Amino acid sequence: MSSDFGKILKTTIFGQSHGKAVGVVMDGLPAGLSIDREALYAFMARRAPGRNPWSTARRETDRPVFLSGLREGLTTGDPLCAIIENQDTRSGDYDLLADTPRPGHADYAAQIKWKGQADLRGGGHFSGRLTAPLCVAGGIARQILARYGIEVGAHLASVGEIEDEAFPLNPNPDLFRAVAAKTFPVLDDAAGDRMKALIELVAREGDSIGGTVECVAIGLPAGIGSPMFGGIENRLAQALFGIPAVKGVEFGSGFAGSARRGSRNNDPFVLEAGEIRTSSNHAGGILGGISSGMPIVLRVALKPTPSIAQPQQSVSLSRQEPVELSITGRHDPCVALRAVPVVEAVTAIVLLDLLLEEGVPLLTAESAVTP
Amino acid sequence: MSSDFGKILKTTIFGQSHGKAVGVVMDGLPAGLSIDREALYAFMARRAPGRNPWSTARRETDRPVFLSGLREGLTTGDPLCAIIENQDTRSGDYDLLADTPRPGHADYAAQIKWKGQADLRGGGHFSGRLTAPLCVAGGIARQILARYGIEVGAHLASVGEIEDEAFPLNPNPDLFRAVAAKTFPVLDDAAGDRMKALIELVAREGDSIGGTVECVAIGLPAGIGSPMFGGIENRLAQALFGIPAVKGVEFGSGFAGSARRGSRNNDPFVLEAGEIRTSSNHAGGILGGISSGMPIVLRVALKPTPSIAQPQQSVSLSRQEPVELSITGRHDPCVALRAVPVVEAVTAIVLLDLLLEEGVPLLTAESAVTP
Amino acid sequence: MSSDFGKILKTTIFGQSHGKAVGVVMDGLPAGLSIDREALYAFMARRAPGRNPWSTARRETDRPVFLSGLREGLTTGDPLCAIIENQDTRSGDYDLLADTPRPGHADYAAQIKWKGQADLRGGGHFSGRLTAPLCVAGGIARQILARYGIEVGAHLASVGEIEDEAFPLNPNPDLFRAVAAKTFPVLDDAAGDRMKALIELVAREGDSIGGTVECVAIGLPAGIGSPMFGGIENRLAQALFGIPAVKGVEFGSGFAGSARRGSRNNDPFVLEAGEIRTSSNHAGGILGGISSGMPIVLRVALKPTPSIAQPQQSVSLSRQEPVELSITGRHDPCVALRAVPVVEAVTAIVLLDLLLEEGVPLLTAESAVTP
């Protein structure tokens, strides 16, 4: 098991979907930084279940309780622990499934690993529920990043084969705020309407659909990161694959770039207002694992929700015979939708860790951007 | 900087392209395992430069010298250090470029990070040259994996928009050996011929081309790995992004799966000869970060070689003015080609580390597969 | 900050003395192990404050609440989080001290590190209060160690210059239980009575006194550990210095051995009932960082409680002038007394981590010792 990540800032996630609480410990935060709780709650609300017709009906207050590391709204420099109680658990939904692994779920792999002792209720420690404490940590990281002049934004880049437009080359932070304020976080609302219709369609058919999320960070200075195994891509990818259902991560032109010629994929260096920039950003702001000063651009692929109502083929572990399985319970038909703020959260945490490792100083209160 | 990866088996890479030597330290290998040097040399030869018309003319013997950790062909359990001397270095090729960052290279980012002190000769520590010691480590890991009954194979899955066929659902290890024995490692030789023609074409035009590599590991038992941040995907991705030019990593159906419905992307569980398998493998053998017992399947996207002969736009750092840049020197027109064994190497090292962490026992000599 | 330790089993401590709660996350526990809560409470009671005349009057229930990782008394394999609410906090006691660092305390160093933002109430994250969650973790580790046939015991080896006798060469686990059952955990009760008298004396004089704790682990098989930096001594020492007030750690004959000749300090190998043992144990069961199969023996030195009622010399940070300081509040006159189970706890956690790293299998239920 390894439910933590980070080098200077270590973030540890604990909890199971249907246990008493889920939570997070962040060890390595600087001291004396104010955390705006309302802004944090607003960020968390973006992933909360039950807020629109396209996500699970499970309802939770999701108010984090801070057990340590905060005093009168300021970080103390000690490990910060926040917990969220699980209020709306229905273990019964899952009792019949113990013997029959759900296709696309970790049930079978976990049963083997833990020799039949895994807590699979609601996905246990594998559950999307664990992204709630991840968003507590990410919401805090976002607020601190703002004091370095760094902002992170994301949108639902595709659902099925329907694609949103991409972020522009040098996005304005207002654009991040605008898309974050939408119930359905896309840039092109017409594409968004088609995505919604598709999600509703697959839901009606007892099915689910995959999607991708694009995330961009602006303001990261050049020179952050490392070649080889501790670079920005390595550390972001290691953490992003911790989000349930993520099966692919790419930076800049990514897989599309691997079909191109160098003369088209290289980003020419240019001078812009006395600063060295590139006139395209196929590198996604990362060269040799190190930031180039251009926006960090990444995309993650999320598989379709494995829990579907349609009958599926499985096997009874005890009887060693085929069984047909129908999954009831509450499930998002498209996990990519609620993953949008989670991708932002993880990206923010990793970038903050990198900044702390490099010893980059905070901006003064006057020059800092607003959270 | 962080040029190491791994938890129980720590692999550290050192060296610069045009320094005295490159090398690797593997700390955490079990003791008493025989290493077949000829098999190791054969594996390393697969990435060596200058062995075919589609790769750089730089020639090197690439014979690793073992400084520690081996005694009479057996691992001692101590840190194993192997070095490869750099014999054919031509620093002069790079002297004129110090002031003018090459598009697509880490030059600019590294100059900022190291405040002008980076060793950029031949790419320095960013160079593909560093994949030679990675292949020493990977070649050793492959031999040890064989004693767990695990084999790793890879092929060039695409060059530009030309695609090879994919590995079958349950590949036979003979197929791995057959593709490894080819000068041009593809499954479909007709596709390979078109790839070669494309590489030759872009090379003649002073350009380069990207590609992808598919890698599969068979024999990994179910139950290896972890949910969240220490799972198979997290650790493989963290390491694979350490291979120069990698910009994307996906597992199983990956990005393609994110365009699909759950009813099509889920892998039904079936009984095959008394074993629980899945009848498809869109999960790439990994569910919740844990192995399912099916083959591990991953693909990496490699960008086109950034060093191209065509003139490119850059900026003089000292004069702060635009300059046109033409890169001479020896360069692979398609780095994906020589990356095939490197992807295998990194995959093998990470899987070995995971097995050691889980305490999986070695097979007895009789039951072990041949390396 | 780094409030965690361990490699396979990562233990993270959070909380401040006068915050909402203190707690621990243990990530890496095996699944399916039963935890006996009553035995755990009994272990924790050994360090609890207010249970005898020689320790602080602060009273706390110290009942851990398990938020995750346990289900129906069994470990689930997920991160286990336990918290203990802080019930009896009196921040007021510390308000006057903010400007005047207490001699022997971390106040000054922490104020510099956190630029005036440290939470110093009651010692904040430096407090002995943090040893409560450490004992939750240690109590759990002890129960699991018992299933490997390993038991850990400790006693108060000295207070001031009064020494208890040492554990015998091959202690019986009953001896551990007998000393653990005592209110004053010494082997020689006559020495214990002299220690109590000394503690009472220094307390009356508004002073405090240092002490040492000896800890022994029996049942650890030979061959566990590593040379150089990951050995038993390295890892135990790294963790033991995390207990507040610890200023020295030694193994086997330790500092005394450094005054001896080799002919006297070496432990001769002998055969005992067909097993290879040593006829003395000056090595403390550790040779080259690896267990020899003999008991692990260590001693830690704890400084006298820095909080004393006698007037002391300090400096006002704001006025930059000398001030005389008298510390009121509740304090143990001899922290070594309550440190006895804490040393056991830390030792147990580290040894469990080492066993998990080596992949040592659990004993079967029948052969396991009782917790």
Add this chain to the structure above:
Amino acid sequence: MSSDFGKILKTTIFGQSHGKAVGVVMDGLPAGLSIDREALYAFMARRAPGRNPWSTARRETDRPVFLSGLREGLTTGDPLCAIIENQDTRSGDYDLLADTPRPGHADYAAQIKWKGQADLRGGGHFSGRLTAPLCVAGGIARQILARYGIEVGAHLASVGEIEDEAFPLNPNPDLFRAVAAKTFPVLDDAAGDRMKALIELVAREGDSIGGTVECVAIGLPAGIGSPMFGGIENRLAQALFGIPAVKGVEFGSGFAGSARRGSRNNDPFVLEAGEIRTSSNHAGGILGGISSGMPIVLRVALKPTPSIAQPQQSVSLSRQEPVELSITGRHDPCVALRAVPVVEAVTAIVLLDLLLEEGVPLLTAESAVTP
């Protein structure tokens, strides 16, 4: 196995006593720092064998070869690898001992751990020979520390029961240089003469003797380090126990302080020339794991050399019967003597890692102290 330590600066040691070479990789050094090779050689000469009558007759040039990370005398920011070839190996000396573990050595523990495959020639990876690359790393760290205004000194504090005087409260760096220049590194030469006589005596008697080393670092600013498990003491202890034969580590008044009262052991804060200092330093410059601005003071206990010529009792592993063992070969009668610079080396490496973690900026060239 874990032959590395450090967080931002990772130092990995490899090699066996009688293998081809020993070496070190330092990953995380800043770029652009000049390394004075002559000063490094001079530092290494302090631990080299065969330079005085009180140490082993084994002779080695011990000139490190830098394979990477240095270019024209400047660090490049890439991993620095230095190797030292083993020139004077005599494996034959050890062949007869394979079956008969030497008392006080790791032979038996290592044979169990590595199931008979350990390379025990000359102590293998356990050998004091491994302290040569550690001194390369430490010599480099010392030179860089000097650019932070930090200097490290050490002396032989005791041999058997003969004690040197201690460093003064605020030692002058000239004192460090003076003691480092001596063949026999003590402060009180009269005590040194008695130590030499004792070493000669035990050597004549085929015996050995233990000793202690005191090490002090001056110039470390207040506020470096952490409470709990990542503090200065934790990290120094973890690394110092990696030096062969170290069995105890204490800071400040250490074990002696545990026999004292708080009123005597606490260090009063005072103002000295406008700076906050303490009028004694029983804390060894560390409070709550964090530096107080006073000198860091530590002592390590080294056991007597286990290799002695006197006959000792052991057991034949193959025949399972007692045997009498006499060890021939070349051995230091008092390993503490040559450990003096090694303790400095390890201390310097750990302090440098802590400074890099905190992001402390280098002094400008003008203000820096000389290496």
